[in-house]
Amino acid sequence: MVFDAQQVQRAETLLFLVPGALISTDIFDPVKNWREPGYAPIYYRFPGQDGLSLDHSLGIETAAAQIAEFANRYPEKSVRILGYSTGGPIGIIASDAIHTSDVRVAAMSTGVTRAGGLGTALRTSGDVLASVLRVGALDRKTVWLEYYRTLLFGRDGRRDPALADRIDQLAAAKRETIVIPSWELANAHSQDLRRWTLPKDFSVDPARVRLFVGLSDPVFSTSQTRRFSHQLGGVRIYGYPGQGHLLFLTRPDVFEDVLAFFTAVPG
Numbered sequence: 415m416v417f418d419a420q421q422v423q424r425a426e427t428l429l430f431l432v433p434g435a436l437i438s439t440d441i442f443d444p445v446k447n448w449r450e451p452g453y454a455p456i457y458y459r460f461p462g463q464d465g466l467s468l469d470h471s472l473g474i475e476t477a478a479a480q481i482a483e484f485a486n487r488y489p490e491k492s493v494r495i496l497g498y499s500t501g502g503p504i505g506i507i508a509s510d511a512i513h514t515s516d517v518r519v520a521a522m523s524t525g526v527t528r529a530g531g532l533g534t535a536l537r538t539s540g541d542v543l544a545s546v547l548r549v550g551a552l553d554r555k556t557v558w559l560e561y562y563r564t565l566l567f568g569r570d571g572r573r574d575p576a577l578a579d580r581i582d583q584l585a586a587a588k589r590e591t592i593v594i595p596s597w598e599l600a601n602a603h604s605q606d607l608r609r610w611t612l613p614k615d616f617s618v619d620p621a622r623v624r625l626f627v628g629l630s631d632p633v634f635s636t637s638q639t640r641r642f643s644h645q646l647g648g649v650r651i652y653g654y655p656g657q658g659h660l661l662f663l664t665r666p667d668v669f670e671d672v673l674a675f676f677t678a679v680p681g
């Protein structure tokens with residue numbers, strides 16, 4: 415984890431920021447202005463990303479335990495966790511082991527149990543194959559950059575002429591920073607989620623957790639998210655019509671929605 419020790423000591427609220435597979439913690443740049451109301455950002459890094467060595471594989475339960483252990487050093491502080499994709503399950507599991515009563519989790523474009531299983535595998539494979547056919551090449555970088563365009567607004571959005579210019583602009587803006595995955599990196603980030611399920615008898619206070627998702631997410635479908643919500647006891651879903659998996663990029667106002675949830679008075 416990366417953090418400012420003095421800021422952690424001073425802050426009223428610990429803000430854990432957990433990215434997803436093949437994503438840098440820089441997706442959380444919009445929360446930097448949250449420091450003013452007393453938040454101390456703590457960035458959880460994935461192997462091979464953000465200066466961390468690719469010498470281990472991500473473990474959902476291990477990452478959650480590390481976050482909970484850190485939070486429990488400061489029982490007098492509030493805790494907020496914002497997890498993206500794979501970071502969603504990590505934050506949810508961590509929240510159950512954090513001792514303070516004031517903890518909330520926002521799971522953006524959240525991963526689900528077993529990474530969605532066969533449904534997600536088939537959709538993703540189909541989208542990558544479609545990308546290969548569109549670019550007419552097997553070069554990994556070329557194909558991945560094309561697939562990234564599908565992640566923005568989903569399959570229907572990728573085909574919508576009204577979104578073509580915006581897709582071009584967003585893809586061009588991120589072209590130099592998009593992570594082109596090697597097999598080793600992709601496997602280190604995703605293999606545990608593919609086999610992960612909620613612990614037996616796991617329960618979470620539905621008021622503590624919100625799911626913020628694009629309703630055209632090509633990775634984790636709306637039906638999968640609803641099933642995951644049900645498994646968690648019926649936590650509330652904030653759905654964004656016409657948005658894909660990269661919600662942080664296509665709907666940056668999602669961060670303000672998350673902040674509103676984090677600061678809302680319980681009731």
